[in-house]
Amino acid sequence: MDKLVPLPSLGFIPERDLGSTPILDIHHLGVEFGGLHAVDDFNLIIGRTEIAGLIGPNGAGKTTVFNLLTNVYTPTRGVVLLDGVDIRGKSTAQLNRMGIARTFQNIRLFKDLSVEDNVRIGLHNAFEYSLGSALFRLPSYWKNERLAHDTALGLLSIFDMQSLADKPAGSLPYGAQRRLEIVRALATKPKLLLLDEPAAGMNPSETGELMENIRRIRDTFEIAILLIEHDMNLVMGICEGIAVLNYGRIIAKGTQEQIKSNPVVIEAYLGRRGEAKA
Amino acid sequence: MLEVQNINVFYGNIQAIRDISFSVEDGEIVTLIGANGAGKSTILKSISGLLRSKTGDITFDGKSIKGTAPHKIVAQGLAHVPEGRRVFLQMTVEENLDMGAFTAPRATFEDSIANVYERFPRLKERRRQIAGTLSGGEQQMLAMGRGLMSQPKLMMLDEPSMGLAPILVEQIFDIIQELNRAGTTILLVEQNAQMALSIANRGYVLETGQIVFHAPSSELLTNDAVQKAYLGG
Amino acid sequence: AAPAAIVADQAASGETIKVGILGPHTGDYAVYGLAVKNGAQLYIDEVNKAGGINGKQIETIVYDNKGDSTEAITAFTRMVDEGITALIGDVLTGNTIAVVGEANPINMPMITASATAAAVTYNADTDTVYTNVFRTCFIDPFQGEKMAQYAAEKLNAKTAAVLTMTGDDYSVGLADAFKAKCAEVGISVVADEGYSKGDVDFKAQLTNILAATPDVVFCPNYYQDDGMIVTQARELGLTSAFLGGDGWAGVSAYASAEDLEGSYFCSAYAPGSTDAVKAFEAAYTAAYGADTLNMFAATAYDAAKVLVAALTKAEASGTAAGSDEYKQAVIDAIKTEGPSVVGITSETGYTFDDHNNPIKSAVIMTLTGGVETFKEMY
């Protein structure tokens, strides 16, 4: 087996306990689509409560990495350890139960269901009771349903969305839908939260707010967050470590400062103005 | 060139647009900014005919286009690059671009497509790929490229920079300016208000379906309230 | 509930005798249901014109069941609620059995003109006869057996093939009886093929039959299908004689004279054979057109005739219409009056056996020069 990249590679905040094993440990991950190496030899380690950023040009393979981590696509190569456990061969649902939750670049809400039900579906495995208890309304049904209701509203309150609980998710404005997706992902009690362009379609002030919330989520739930984003304000604002992907390969890894000033990154991704701003 | 007068638009019985009027002059870049759900996309959809306004009038190039079928409006030289890309997922990149040129004269097709490929080399690389498997940003480029193919007089862009890498965002804004210099009028909806205002002549600020503010961009850029609400200042 | 016209008609006497007519008037089997409806109505109209029964008009309550047993039951129950004294119907075997399940407990007299399965009047599991149920048509086993016998005796057949519409009780019933009889009379069944309702291409099955080179092919289906089957068989080069049941009546319009030449089928009556038949056919055509003029129109006409005779007798008995005694009187009268009713399809009257099936001999029809002609009584 390949040698582990020394830990913490991306954990840049020594005062926080990142744990002895990283939450996510990816080795030589790769996938091909008909000859196209969408992700190639991808290695990354993420600490237990770290906020990490994955950036790179369009079509670099960022979303594909998420899809590999959630087994929407099956990797052709590589090993992924979640909290020290090999996740090969696990289904998307199993991976979720093991602690990986995500949002989608193209929002995938349960549009016709209410906001609360969206979150409650996220809570599916958190408050379990058997089909029998449901059918015959046994006490465990009542207890868990009440807990689920309270928890759902509690989670919605992170984004101040309790008042929308009864609305159909599809009728929410774009930005609210993105936030709801995050809440739903959180409801599954993840150890690692994957956010795919959470700020897309938000204006700068909304983005600023989102940034605060992401940080708060990490602090309250003590989870690791890996996010993809093209909004450099957000990435540079909260990511403790950043990996840059291009043509499926990592071209740079490091802190904000290192990335901002990396000429390869500027050339491939940030561009002149981006450099100036950053 | 485009004159919108007192339109009111509903989704079922929810009113999304309340009595909005504005205009875009020939050769201008005008931008609409506003929070999520303010009704920006709804306005564009009403102009291109996908939605109907209950009242008021919309004139384009001197002719009323209210109630006209969308395909006729497009044929008059008004292109709409919709929100959320809306590329034809089962078609290849090239077929998508071909669709963009549906109303354009056949003779200019080769030039137009070469032009698009030049601006977005990634699309050229992926010309045979099924659009549905493109990455988000690639689809966004395709949507923009497809809009360019029709060589419109007025182009309405709904969040063209969404999901694009910073380097491409710059490019997109460059392209918009270039198009504008070449004579295309632009109506731009953007979340990246900073950049939108920096290239626009004028801007309208939208809140819950109403225009609350209208000024030249330079003024908007320095306005405190706008700064706070939309520029993250 | 009574249509306005009839109400006006009977205004004088003030009372009517209600008779139900039930069958599929829409859907796949409409052609039989409509024939039964029209045939029965034709006779009842004649009776009404002649003054009705004891001055009472006969009012028909006609309901469509789409060929669906569920609808048959609801429609029948509704008729009962509306006060029918007897039923002509149902038309399809399965529907009729379903209706019998409702009619038997209330001892409602019913005569079917077309339900041919033995089980319509007799429950083999419990060995009981449904005494309230009669019919004016053949039963399946009778036809199947007759044709097997006929093939052996008159056509000297040694081998036979069978082509049935699987899922159709009539077709399967005839075929089963035919096959059973074949074993007895020394015919070996060399091919046993099936098709589904709605099929129009039978070449695959016919190719198998062709390969088995049978002397005769027994095809106990309905005439449209049979016409197409014969045509396709000849196309493939199958020269065997075709045999069928009463469902064949009318087949001559559906295949060429050449192709049909030398086929045989049994029937309850021979179209155009006697003056009575001719008169019936003329009257029917005048009233309803020739579209649905098939054998069941004739058996329905007879059913109505038997029923009217029985009703007349029952009316005379003086019991109140709809009472249990009245119903029993009708049932008894069907048995006693039947033999004197000379119908279109039974010149010798309707005598019923102990399973309430009419005792009549089969007419063997043959096709010559494209015409369905009477061959012999058998």
Added chain:
Amino acid sequence: MSVYTTILRQIINGLQSGSIYALVALGYSMVYGIITLLNFAHGDIIMIGAYIAWLSMAKLSMHPAFAILSAILGCTLLGMLIEKAAYKPLRGSPRISLLITAIGVSFLLENLSQMVFGAKAQVIPSFSNIPSIFLGTIELSGTAVITLIAAAVSMLLLTFLVQKTKMGKAMRAVSEDTDAAQLMGININRTISFTFAIGSALAGIGAVLYCSAYPQATPTMGSMLGLKAFVAAVLGGIGSIPGAMIGGFAIGLAESLVSAIGLSVWRDGVVFAILIIVLLVKPTGILGRPMREKV
């Protein structure tokens, strides 16, 4: 007769009935391909075509050529009328509502024609005597040959239409995203109307060929035919033009071969079992494009 000729004959039987299924399935697939509507009334349009042929020849004693033309024309117009009256008002509604409407239209056509034309099967005079072709000792009827050719030509023309012409492009765009298609300047109403016209014209051709092979018209003849064609279209990969052809032939062949091995009473069951197995192995039909959804 040798086993060999029996088998050969059965294959030919299968191809003959298969070619009719194929032709009908093409019309199905065509309409499905554009508005993803399972047009349950398609079989009934064929039924009307058959009655038009019957009316014009048996009742109006028209020349067969005119009868053929009027059947095709009649079907085309009927298809367009149905689209305008029953389907157009449902644009943008859930697909399943459209499906139910189509079922309603199918019921309506069946019951109307029973009222108008009667419940009895009508015999359709033959259009002409097309000489048969002999393959060795086996006779292949002329209509079968023509049906085969018609199916193949229709397939090629349709493929060309959809792939190469401007209308074809419009059709494909409409099928994917009507709003986006409109923004390309495509007149969706005209495109859909055109699609129905083509699909119904195919139904008309199907009616004529069907009638020359099976010369009877009944009000319910369309439902079984429509169902089989639907199965054929799905088996081939619904929406795919060559798929419809392959599916049609596959169903025809399966039917006759199942009968050939002596299972004719089980035929529908066995044919469906084959269908199920094929779909389990290839979940989008033989030529259907897998619906990939990028996440």
Added chain:
Amino acid sequence: MKQAYKKIPMPVRYAINTLLFAAFLIIGVSLIQSGAISKYFTKVLMLIGINIILAVSLNIATGYLGQLPLGHAGFMAVGAYTAAIFMTRSGLDPSVSFPIGLVLGALSAGIFGILIGIPALRLKGDYLAIITLGFGEIIRVVLLNIDSVLGFKLTYGAASLKSIPKETTFLNTFLCVGIACLLIHTMMKSRHGRAVLSIRENEIAAESCGINITYYKVLGFTASAVFAGLAGALYAGYLGILNPSSFGFMKSIEILVMVVLGGMGSMVGSVLSATVLTAIPELLRAFSEYRMIVYSLLLITVMIFKPSGLMGQYDFSLSRILEKVFNRKPTRDTTNHKAGDKNG
């Protein structure tokens, strides 16, 4: 701003609904026994009940799970034949064998649901439709051809399975309706039901919420089959005779029409449209041959003017109406929450 809208507590709601339903049954039964409701009307009511169960059961697979099965009549057939064979063969008194038959009918249909669901649910959309249609047809063909098995008369094929005790009554039909609706309701308003709904809404998202979609698809499909089997068993006891041709493709379509017309995913809609669609042909009897024309025109018209069905996705609830009455002035926050205005 939350709160304020007083909800009737769950147990109270259940009590209200149970009482109302019991009242309905008692009134129904006494009206029938007193003869105020005619036999015909009673029959129609029973049919309505059976059709309601069919519609609400298909609604699980179609409305809630979002699939398009076209073989629902097959499950009904399995239930009907199982119950009928048991009742005619067990030698038990009908009053004993009928309830057992109902349970057996439902269970056997459920087993078929699992067996068919596992392979069929791997397919999507119209391919699923056709594969279920295929299974439905196979069930029908098998019932036709297994007339007798090893000398034991089983289904009697085309000759029909006869002499089934007619044990179905208004009371037991509507008890079954009540049980079916209640169980479907309690299933759907639980985490299991929500999991089923999430699959309809977005399969990929459902999976990434940790929902075992295969399990829940099969669960939904099986539940759908179970109640179809129950309806089939009632049908057997209603009709007294079974023929495989009653369970063809058109029967499946008929049930589908009920579900869609009622509004996909609305149980009340299914109940309503099953009632209306059963009643309409009966009401139209006077039109005789024209009634199917009128019926199909009605169908088309309703779809055109109400494309999402009579009830849409709306589920009527009596207690919700009561709540409205008790809360004359709902103080719910209805204004759209805007992130923008807070910062302005």
